[in-house]
Amino acid sequence: MAAKEAPKQRDAEATKGRILSAAKVEFAKNGLAGARVDEIADRAKANKRMIYHYFGNKDDLFQAVLEEAYVDIRTAEQKLELDHLPPREALEKLVRFTWQYYLKNPEFITLVNSANLHKARHLKHSKVIEVVSRKFVTMVGGLLDRGVAEGVFRPGIDPVQLNITIAAIGYYYLTNRFTGSIVFERDLTAPEALDERLQFNIDTVLRLVCITP
């Protein structure tokens, strides 16, 4: 039948996608309250009416953006295949990945901050989040167990606390890089500064987890 990928003049999926991307940018830049629906429509090269047609209202659009952001990071994490690596290298790879993901996807951080400003009410009843999150926690738990079994990791470490710490030491540095650069009178965004921070973080985590760092 129709040409497989004929450039349709009307394409619901494409429009929806453009709106979602545009919304991600706008929400990340200005927060939920600061984001402007008109601006999203413009950036998406769509009519504002389409936003309400596909997503209902501003809040629901934000929720859709947020869910997509979580699915994206969790999907990327699953592709790490940490099982194929010795525990210590796997752990280092996870710290590296987390840092680099935040660095390459700065909007993720801002979106999560906005979600938390609103006490995560946009995720509270999201089934998608539940599913992808569970796989993620399991992954790190498995890695810890394996490391303990092989005698390289300390036993008794709570995988949730470790997860939080790995995220924290990267996330905090990056969200607060603007105030941080002022407080510490040092450009925290310079490439060398970023490299230095990653090394420090790897060191921190290895010292926390490994028996002989």
Place this chain on the structure above:
Amino acid sequence: MAAKEAPKQRDAEATKGRILSAAKVEFAKNGLAGARVDEIADRAKANKRMIYHYFGNKDDLFQAVLEEAYVDIRTAEQKLELDHLPPREALEKLVRFTWQYYLKNPEFITLVNSANLHKARHLKHSKVIEVVSRKFVTMVGGLLDRGVAEGVFRPGIDPVQLNITIAAIGYYYLTNRFTGSIVFERDLTAPEALDERLQFNIDTVLRLVCITP
């Protein structure tokens, strides 16, 4: 004559103070864009006109709130008198303090997040911040040096990185406690959970800094 502390009907300082407190609450709860000037006026039991009279505009008011928040935490830190303690205990005390300050002053975290969403433009030319920050960095730097001299801390640790890490492992947990509770399917705000996190953080920092944790 009137009693020494006669409640004046007109009191510029008091009104200014009420506006500042009210603004802190409102900005912390809703962010810069989400905060409502009328709501601030109501909460301060002041007329909206007064806000513009004393602070100029919404942005300048936000800046005033932010500066006060920074001065407050830095002042509290200076009162710790870490010099009077052995390095190891001093470090633990600092980690404890940071955690508890965030817990007791949750608005600090949200305000800093808002400031960073706006790339810290509200602090960029603030002289106050510069002064209080410098004293703070010096304090931790001094502690590290002393610990190294006494042979209990590893040498070569960057005080800025350490500062950031101490803040990060508490701050991240607390800002993201809402999404975190969903992702990890565990109530991160329960008192036991908070205690557990503090212990984990102390452990993390001591392992990072001390020669024999």
Place this chain on the structure above:
DNA sequence: CAATGAAGTAACCAGATGGTGCATTAGCGG
């Protein structure tokens, strides 16, 4: 090919929101 429903558009609206003009009044110095 007509009809049908979905995709898309433009103009519009009501309420909210940051910000002001101006009159009023308290309190202090003289």
Place this chain on the structure above:
DNA sequence: CCGCTAATGCACCATCTGGTTACTTCATTG
């Protein structure tokens, strides 16, 4: 007790903003 300055209050405005109404255009299919 007077007059001046700074504190306060009210009413008001211009604009913005999320959301909607009413309409057109396209693509598919019976």
